[in-house]
Amino acid sequence: MRLWGRTVDQMGGEARTVIDAQPPQTNAMGVVLNAWDDLSTCRPIGMSEGWIPWTAADRWCTRHGLDDDESRILWRVIRKLDIAEMERKAFEAKSPR
Numbered sequence: 001m002r003l004w005g006r007t008v009d010q011m012g013g014e015a016r017t018v019i020d021a022q023p024p025q026t027n028a029m030g031v032v033l034n035a036w037d038d039l040s041t042c043r044p045i046g047m048s049e050g051w052i053p054w055t056a057a058d059r060w061c062t063r064h065g066l067d068d069d070e071s072r073i074l075w076r077v078i079r080k081l082d083i084a085e086m087e088r089k090a091f092e093a094k095s096p097r
Contacts, residue, residue, distance in 0.1 A: 032077050035060055039078060049089070052082050 035057070042056035043049050057078055061071035 031064075031066075032074060032081075035064075035074055036078060036081055049086075051086075052078060 039052045039056055039060055042052055044051075044053070054075065057075050058071065061074060066074060
């Protein structure tokens with residue numbers, strides 16, 4: 001398993017503890033994680049990496065047969081994941097190596 005571009009072994013024992021303590025995934029979590037993985041490739045790249053576009057998420061939802069309510073929920077989760085990802089990258093950029 002890879003997390004933030006590193007294997008769990010590279011991240012140390014604490015990472016293994018966190019991963020082992022995760023609850024089992026539901027079908028909804030699987031859909032969100034697949035969408036996140038697919039949509040992460042749609043970020044605009046320029047001077048820095050941008051946000052996942054709503055249009056890409058909308059196309060993903062349509063292609064995978066999600067109804068309007070499911071699409072709205074998926075978009076909210078994708079946006080929250082996007083915010084967390086940007087915050088993590090900003091934190092790592094400021095951290096001494």
